[in-house]
Amino acid sequence: SRKCRYRVSTLCRGVGLDLNVRDEKIVPGAIGICRVKNPKADIALDISANDGLGIFADNQFDYLFDSHQLGDFTCTEAILKEWWRVIKPGGFLILYEQDKDYYPLVDTPGADPLRRKDLFWEDAWSVLEAVGNAELFSKSRHNDSNEYSWQLVARKKFAATTNPIEELKDGNTDGMVCFPRVKKADKEALVIRYGALGDTLWVTPVLSQLKKDGYFVVMNTTTKGAEVLKHNPNIDEFIIHTRHEDIPYDELEYYWNMMGRHFERVVNLTKSCEGHLIKVEGSRESRWSKEMRHAECNYNFQDRQMELAGYPDIKGCIPELHFSEIEEALADTFVNAHKEKFTIVWSLSGSGFHKTYPWAEYIAGEIMQQFNDIEIITVGDDSCKLLEWQNPQTINKCGVYTIRQSFLLTKYADLVIGADTGLLNAASCFDTPKIVFLSTNTVENL
Known part of the structure; x- marks a missing residue:
């Protein structure tokens, strides 16, 4: 799960299943399933039968994630149809499975003894495509950093009569992005800012300047941050995390670095002020003398944001709010x-x-x-x-x-x-x- 978490975590919103929990879930909020008793899982359930998720009704879950398990079952078509059944319209099936070009084949030295079939992502997609209500959201293959897998994300289509207005809007406004991401422009900038409401507002002059410099601007933030930045004309795309804990704190640097590889410019302003210029009561620095605190911290927050974003000569900016x-x-x-x-x-x-x-x-x-x-x-x-x-x-x-x-x-x-x-x-x-x-x-x- 950890190997692909940064690529798919924004898709794991709402109520979802992780079908093969081992050491950890894809995101903490997922309902974890394991075929054997596992303290990390919530339910011990044998899902190898064609109706393995029979305890769940149709259209129950916002996402379903499986890692390195699909090849353990002999009837791929029946298993995938069962998994697809419990996903809501608009929800995601996220498969991260062994790639037979990168992983030992069945019954060869080094292969997983539980594995029954060697699969490509095309094998899984052909089943879902035949069902008729699947959209190919993302596909990729990974053979570096100890990866030997393919990744397939399919989204369940809404029926024509229930398709919500949001589905008819141009562009990506829901913040659900899967990596590798399809580039939208030759010159793209990723701006990262997690934090409180005011912290998010400080970013807005940076967004404006990046747009003036000709960048396609992608904003990675939280749900509350996106609410503050709603209708901002300088943001072309959002990458939104609905829960802070979706990416563990000790994995954030790795997550940001992996995301940043896909952009020409990265501006990470998370904790740019509250982590350095604000000394909250109870911290060791709060006991500094007034003179020491002022010497270290008396900088304008907005100017500091611009400086860290690469615009040190731009001073006195005013944050922006945009309303419909x-x-x-x-x-x-x-x-x-x-x-x-x-x-x-x-x-x-x-x-x-x-x-x-x-x-x-x-x-x-x-x-x-x-x-x-x-x-x-x-x-x-x-x-x-x-x-x-x-x-x-x-x-x-x-x-x-x-x-x-x-x-x-x-x-x-x-x-x-x-x-x-x-x-x-x-x-x-x-x-x-x-x-x-x-x-x-x-x-x-x-």
Whole structure:
């Protein structure tokens, strides 16, 4: 699994099966199956029969992964049809199997004693193609770095009557990419950024500059990062990870290096600021003297991003947010409904414990007591509901508004207040007045 994980992990979303768990699953969230009892697997199940997955109903899983097991079964056609049966329309069958050109043939020295058939990827594809609802998503052969396998990815087609609108859109917007990836342009740049919401916004001037330099820009990020960057015209393609743990932390460098081989330029900005310029309370560096912290860390986050991306002479960039016409129309409706009030959007917390201002309720109470025409909208995730207060002049929207709805409000509010969170970074995209409660960051950083 580890050998091919970087190539297929973005396809392993939702609920899926790993049919041959040994030392580890293809991704931690997969339901692991093994033909014998294995503490790494979730289910011990003999799947060698033609109805080996009979405990599962049709169209149950978003993906099904098998590694070096298909050749153990004598009836390839029946086995593949059974595996295909349990995959949802739009889901993936991912096969990573021994290539008979690179691996000892059946009953020869060095061959797996359980193996019954020597297969090429074409043998598997011919079965799936005959079923009639399979799309060839990716195929490749691998004979380096201790690999001796072929890789085949097939996607189950939607019926014509149920084909969702998303399937009709041009380009790749879902972030599910399989490597080796088909190049879209002669000059491609891969930008990598995992992190919190504000961290993702800092990348946007880099994307703009790469696009000006003529690159086809591919963005590798998380689901939340993609939500922040949605509708950004400087991104041509996404590679999205839905779960941080899909690629183990100790494999990230390898993963990034393997991905980067397919691009003319790679800009990796993960932990570019929070790993070097931010010294969170509790860390050893947080006990440095103020003078030492400032000497080491007092750099503007946005300028540092540009420097690391290869643009050291470009200073003072402003991050960018882009919204659809529908989003703007809904925001306009909201603004018109509240135009008689001075509207304050208040961010109650951010991604870390140090981004919660403990006296927010008391300060808000004083403000509302002094000014009757003020209206405060509290925003944040579900956990921020614990920090909300009840007042006729306050509209509680923590856990109600989406990330993008909250970000869009910062464009139209009269004032934005909060710690140095993603929401305040969003407000920095616009001329909206803002009050920032500094935590670990300095004025120079922001």
